[in-house]
Amino acid sequence: MNIPYLSFDKINADVKEELTPAFEKFIASNWYVLGESVSAFEQAYANFNRVEHCVGVANGLDALVIALRTLNIGPGDEVIVPSNTYIASWLAVSYVGATPVPVEPREDTYNINPDLIGEKITERTKAIMPVHLYGQSCEMNAIMAMAKNHGLFVVEDNAQAQGASFDGKFTGSFGDINGTSFYPGKNLGAYGDAGAITTNDHKLANRAKTLRNYGSQKKYYNEEKGINSRLDELQAALLSIKLKHLHAWNKERVALAALYHEQLAGIGDLILPKTIGEATHVYHIYVVRTTRRDELQEFLQRRGVGTLIHYPLPPHLQAAYAELEYKKGQFPIAEEIANTCLSLPLYPGLSTTSLGKVAEIIKEFYHA
Numbered sequence: 001m002n003i004p005y006l007s008f009d010k011i012n013a014d015v016k017e018e019l020t021p022a023f024e025k026f027i028a029s030n031w032y033v034l035g036e037s038v039s040a041f042e043q044a045y046a047n048f049n050r051v052e053h054c055v056g057v058a059n060g061l062d063a064l065v066i067a068l069r070t071l072n073i074g075p076g077d078e079v080i081v082p083s084n085t086y087i088a089s090w091l092a093v094s095y096v097g098a099t100p101v102p103v104e105p106r107e108d109t110y111n112i113n114p115d116l117i118g119e120k121i122t123e124r125t126k127a128i129m130p131v132h133l134y135g136q137s138c139e140m141n142a143i144m145a146m147a148k149n150h151g152l153f154v155v156e157d158n159a160q161a162q163g164a165s166f167d168g169k170f171t172g173s174f175g176d177i178n179g180t181s182f183y184p185g186k187n188l189g190a191y192g193d194a195g196a197i198t199t200n201d202h203k204l205a206n207r208a209k210t211l212r213n214y215g216s217q218k219k220y221y222n223e224e225k226g227i228n229s230r231l232d233e234l235q236a237a238l239l240s241i242k243l244k245h246l247h248a249w250n251k252e253r254v255a256l257a258a259l260y261h262e263q264l265a266g267i268g269d270l271i272l273p274k275t276i277g278e279a280t281h282v283y284h285i286y287v288v289r290t291t292r293r294d295e296l297q298e299f300l301q302r303r304g305v306g307t308l309i310h311y312p313l314p315p316h317l318q319a320a321y322a323e324l325e326y327k328k329g330q331f332p333i334a335e336e337i338a339n340t341c342l343s344l345p346l347y348p349g350l351s352t353t354s355l356g357k358v359a360e361i362i363k364e365f366y367h368a
């Protein structure tokens with residue numbers, strides 16, 4: 001039996017009937033960039049996320065870059081980021097010319113530890129970028145209070161947590177301006193690259209719209225040096241169809257995660273994901289930890305179970321960030337997570353039989 005790490009079969013089956021007519025309508029529209037489908041998706045996603053404005057862009061990295069640019073964050077500025085995140089969060093800060101300042105996560109939630117942010121704030125700090133890692137909301141009340149006290153902006157990286165919430169409020173609706181990604185594997189995934197910015201501030205939304213389209217509002221008149229980072233009409237049309245299923249798909253992910261919790265509790269040295277009281281988790285990724293990670297991954301692989309590692313090397317140890325001169329051991333929690341984490345198969349359509357099989361193979365590994 002082969003159990004892939006990820007499969008889109010069920011998601012595709014759920015939307016299949018609507019995709020083909022949408023594609024035909026798109027072709028016949030004679031309008032392929034920044035049209036009605038993008039506006040309709042932006043409105044729908046803003047409603048979903050309970051924010052005033054959504055601006056569609058080409059991918060999640062651009063969403064974060066443009067978000068930072070709307071706040072005039074640039075050279076000489078510092079932005080607080082988690083030490084354990086996908087490198088895109090750091091790259092966005094670097095691309096605007098600012099410096100990412102890493103803060104360690106909590107050891108049990110893997111999300112940035114608000115208690116450690118204060119000591120990293122300097123007179124250059126302009127913003128905090130919380131990343132709702134693996135699908136669980138960060139401790140947003142503490143982070144927002146910290147930002148308010150120090151006069152900092154908050155830019156959420158909501159690429160992994162569409163539909164998650166803290167204290168009843170959706171991630172992607174706390175920060176001044178926030179970015180998300182619709183990379184195919186994300187909880188809401190496009191058929192290619194796509195991303196979006198969310199904000200309640202209409203001035204920031206307008207600036208983002210200008211920046212994504214060459215810095216232009218009126219065709220051939222450029223107010224500033226923008227980029228080309230537009231959301232495709234086609235992707236927007238397909239995303240609108242998928243968005244209607246997102247809550248149901250997230251619910252299925254949560255139910256599958258509960259089954260893993262049940263079946264993997266108390267096995268060997270396995271550490272299971274922990275969700276804190278006020279947060280919800282939409283399980284973009286179901287991450288377990290073990291000191292025998294590489295062995296376990298190989299064992300599962302030999303039995304046909306696909307797994308991944310999110311992420312094997314933290315940004316501060318990447319060659320790309322050699323210039324910051326961080327050493328091994330400087331962010332021990334991020335390094336520990338990188339050395340011990342393993343992502344198990346979890347997606348809408350994963351059968352409970354397959355999930356049970358994964359759990360059984362893991363038990364077998366520890367009993368061998």
Ligand SMILES: *Cc1c(COP(=O)(O)O)cnc(C)c1O
Nearest residue numbers: 059060061086088089159181183
């Ligand atoms: C996927 C992801 C991004 C970047 O999104 P792209 O669409 O791939 O550019 C940014 N941050 C995090 C945490 C992500 O998981």
